[in-house]
Amino acid sequence: MAEAHQAVAFQFTVSPEGIDLQLSHEALKQVYLSGLRSWKKKLNKLRNSFVTGVYPASPSSWLFMVTAILVTQYSRLDPSMGMIGKIKEHLPVSDYLSDQSQNVLSALAFSTGLWLALILTMRSILKLLLCYHGWMYEEHGKMSNTTKIWLALVKIFAGRKPMLYSYQASLPRLPVPAIKDTMRRYLESIRPLMTDVEFQRMTQLARDFERTLGPRLQWYLKLKSWWASNYVSDWWEEYVYLRSRGPLMVNSNYYAMDFLYVTPTPVQAARAGNLVHAMLLYRRKLTREEIKPNMIPSSCIPLCAAQWERLFNTTRLPGVGLDRIQHLRDSKHIAVYHAGRFFRVWLYHNGRLLQPRELQAQFQAILDDLTPPVPGEEKLPALTAAERDPWARARQAYFQSGKNQQSLSVVEKAAFFVTLDTSEQGLQGTNPSQALDAYAKSLLHGRCCDRWFDKSFTLIVYRNGKAGMNAEHSWADAPVIGHLWEYTLATDSFQLGYDADGNCKGDIEPGIPQPQRLQWEIPSECQQVILKSFSVAQALANDIDFHTFPFKEFGKGLIKKCRCSPDSFIQLALQLAHFRDKKKFCLTYEASMTRLFREGRTETVRSCTIESCNFVRAMVDLSQNIGTRLHLFRVAAEKHQNLYKQAMTGEGIDRHLFCLYVVSRYLCLDSPFLREVLFEPWRLSTSQTPIQQLELFDLKNHPDYVSCGGGFGPVDDNGYGVSYIIVGEDLINFHVSCKFSSPETDAHRFGSNIRHAMLDVLALFQLDKNSPGSSSK
Structure with a gap:
């Protein structure tokens, strides 16, 4: 009961002699310190809100502008072109102030208004600059003059010493893709997974939706995108997570x-x-x-x-x-x-x-x-x-x-x-x-x-x-x-x-x-x-079968010699491993972020493509030579990179389809197309765990201090969940999950297939692991 006694700041007893008041000085001290800490937090929050609210300017820039305007006033110059005089004429307290005080107050009001206008202008320009995503589609290591100029402007208008939330008001809103673009990309993504008859039926459903119900639902999404900070995130949080009735575990x-x-x-x-x-x-x-604030690696592009x-x-x-x-x-x-x-x-x-x-x-x-x-x-x-x-x-x-x-x-x-x-x-x-x-x-x-x-x-x-x-x-x-x-x-x-x-x-x-x-x-x-x-x-x-293993044979360093994105390399290896494991292709989920936009969360990269399937078929076809396989790998890797970039820049498929479905449910409208699309099983769900603060870990001097990453459970009862983390130059850790109850899956078998697939893909490049090399056809 010691805690209960310490929680009482004072006690009093009424007796014939009067009231006996006993104060607990320790408790009063704790109450005082708690209140002091609370007020410090409130003041810090108020200060931070102000500093973030005026970013990319700073409070000191306001003082500089006020000083500059006052100096010009005393020099008998008028940088306001008569605005200060107009303000002086309409001051509500002019009868109570001297002429000099009115001049100072008018100059103060003008300089503050000019300062706020400049802040809004800089923010608007920065927001427009951040809407440009052409830099993502340029070849790695080669930057166009347009992108160089754009990057220089971003650095100018992005300001100095940003706080965590400094860029929030400057981030663009997530755009709503055009219906026809989403339909085209969706049909392209399911083509390798369907027979000709199935694909023809789905194409007809998509065309009917695009022509009839789609435009009506799209109008509501457009309206929401203009009004809300993000047209996806609140519905995603509610309907995917908070309305889910299954176990969180x-x-x-x-x-x-x-x-x-x-x-x-x-x-x-x-x-x-x-x-x-x-x-x-x-x-x-x-x-x-x-x-x-989080930035795109090796650049000054802020993330939400x-x-x-x-x-x-x-x-x-x-x-x-x-x-x-x-x-x-x-x-x-x-x-x-x-x-x-x-x-x-x-x-x-x-x-x-x-x-x-x-x-x-x-x-x-x-x-x-x-x-x-x-x-x-x-x-x-x-x-x-x-x-x-x-x-x-x-x-x-x-x-x-x-x-x-x-x-x-x-x-x-x-x-x-x-x-x-x-x-x-x-x-x-x-x-x-x-x-x-x-x-x-x-x-x-x-x-x-x-x-x-x-x-x-x-x-x-x-x-x-x-x-x-x-x-x-x-x-x-x-x-x-x-x-x-x-x-x-x-x-x-x-x-x-x-x-x-x-x-x-x-x-x-x-x-x-x-x-x-x-x-x-x-x-x-x-x-x-x-x-x-x-x-x-x-x-x-x-029922959960799990296999976690470090892949030590090679890592990001050797993949870079293949002139290939490490993520694309691993994703194509996973496609090959899955085909060997189940003898079929499946709808594949790869998580991508949309935090280039305000309140962005995730988007889906559909990693199983026509190009990746062509590559996998060539890998299991003994009659194909290395040159053909390597060419198909290059094509598939480029396709995957483009899909990833589209997802990051708001041109993904699945969040748009999800929001169209939510609108249809609000309007009590049934869409056979959306109903089928939203309930397709993701038999392979993948995610990369990025290392975001490389400066915290000196892997050269402390090579044993490497993270093992993290993982998650299978999304589908007959599918796999795969998480991976690229650590340093020579290590990739994999986390594979599935269910024992499924006759189709085995986490250790799939892990073995991943190992072999990684080695088989690398073998296409015929690299010498001990010296720098280049791909060979």
């Missing part, structure tokens, strides 16, 4: 792994202390908007940063039929799960962040706590792992009052969720490949009841010091979590560090409150719901 959430070969410390509490502190440092930078806002203090709350996202401006605690118990750990003491050594002591106190969980508590997180509607009804029935409401509020309002896992994971044991597979499955679903899948992310720290993350998908896409995780790992290993015994560095200030055990009173009826959810989640987890 495996189906939606994804994971990120620790370093592949290195575990900085074997002390679980110490690793948790450093990682949590690093994340809090990142959150502070995020709050202050000190994180550099809107998704960063909900990284911390965010939870997906279940609802019957529709979930909602709860985001708080701030949270002063984290929720921790260990051995079936929940705890609250405060993040601040005396107005400052807890240091790593102090956080380690907090986590160690939780690990040393041997009290058992109350009935229903151990498997309570399983509610977040199974279907959404049962969880929503249980939340409404059993968690809206008393201890359950208070404890659930602590979890849902936490900055993020931490699991101190009781197992050991990583690249260990006599079978490293099997250990990596188990590590991936643990991060993806754990024991189905030891991650809070509704939180924006769960940090998982294992008993041997290995770590990882599980992230919810609705609020943002993987690059945001990846950016946080890169910073966290680098800060943990290269800045914070550990002492010789593996403990966090630093000292512990006395008087820090101990972790608070959350209290639950879970009735038997709710326990039955929890067990049913656990059973559903466990069945789903047991």
Whole structure:
């Protein structure tokens, strides 16, 4: 009850002698420090909003302009061409000011108006410049004069020292593609997957849609694109994520792994202390908007940063039929799960962040706590792992009052969720490949009841010091979590560090409150719901087949010698591997970003093309020679690159079709074409995990500190999910998932096919791996 006593700032007792008032100075001090911190945050936010609001100008430029105008006024020059005099005539307070004061005030008003006009002009010019995407279609290493001039103008109008959200108002809106272009690209994408009869039928459906219903639906999309910041993102969040009633675990959430070969410390509490502190440092930078805006690599083209806002203090709350996202401006605690118990750990003491050594002591106190969980508590997180509607009804029935409401509020309002896992994971044991597979499955679903899948992310720290993350998908896409995780790992290993015994560095200030055990009173009826959810989640987890493996034979360095995009190389290898695995082609999903536009999220690259199929057929046809295969590879790789560029520049197929379908449902109109298109199965779903902060990792001097990337579950019951990360010049890590219940799939078999396909594609170029080379036909 110590926490309860500390929470009371004053007590009073009424007695015959009068009123006895007792003040708790420590509690009053904490109230004062908390309020002071809150006001500092508000003032910082106000300042940042102003600085971002006037970007690419700065407050100092306003002062410079005011000074310049006043100087010209005193020099009897009039740069305003009479505007200052007009303002002076209409000043509402002219009767109360001297003539000199009126001159100064008029000059001040004119210079401020001129400054704002210049800001709007610069922003408008920058927005127009960012609408140009011709630079993406130019050959790598060759830049036209037009693009050189455009790039120079972008650098001029982009300003200096931008904050995280500085470019948001300058980003263009996502354009709505023309109906005829989308129909043409769609029919082209499905041609290799259909017989002549099937394709003829689909072509007729597409033509009928383009001629009749399509233009009407397109009109509504155009209207929305003019009104909303992005015509896709809000519907995508609602209908793809928040209205989905299936389990988040495996189906939606994804994971990120620790370093592949290195575990900085074997002390679980110490690793948790450093990682949590690093994340809090990142959150502070995020709050202050000190994180550099994302840019297209090797250029000054900004990407949308809107998704960063909900990284911390965010939870997906279940609802019957529709979930909602709860985001708080701030949270002063984290929720921790260990051995079936929940705890609250405060993040601040005396107005400052807890240091790593102090956080380690907090986590160690939780690990040393041997009290058992109350009935229903151990498997309570399983509610977040199974279907959404049962969880929503249980939340409404059993968690809206008393201890359950208070404890659930602590979890849902936490900055993020931490699991101190009781197992050991990583690249260990006599079978490293099997250990990596188990590590991936643990991060993806754990024991189905030891991650809070509704939180924006769960940090998982294992008993041997290995770590990882599980992230919810609705609020943002993987690059945001990846950016946080890169910073966290680098800060943990290269800045914070550990002492010789593996403990966090630093000292512990006395008087820090101990972790608070959350209290639950879970009735038997709710326990039955929890067990049913656990059973559903466990069945789903047991059906997941996972294979994670590092591909060490070659990497980006050798692929570059082939004068080919590494992503196109890998995607074509995946097409070859899939055909060898299943003896057929399939609809393939590759995730691409649309963050060149305001509030952009993702678009689909349909990687299975006519060109890629021609290449694959040549590879499995023994009668074809290397020259023919290499030519078909070049054609297929170029096609893939063009599709990727179209997706990035708002000319993709699938988000447009998705929004047309949403409009048709709002209008209660049935479209046979859209109904078929939107429910086609993605049997191969792929995604690349980009490394965004190369400057944080010195792979030359620390080659073992390489990330293993992350992965996700299969999108289709009879399909594969493949994630890959290109690390340095010589390593590519793959994550392959599928379902045991499918007679068509096997994760290890597909992994073996990927290895062989990568080597077979490279062999076409006849390169000497030990020296620079060029492709040979």
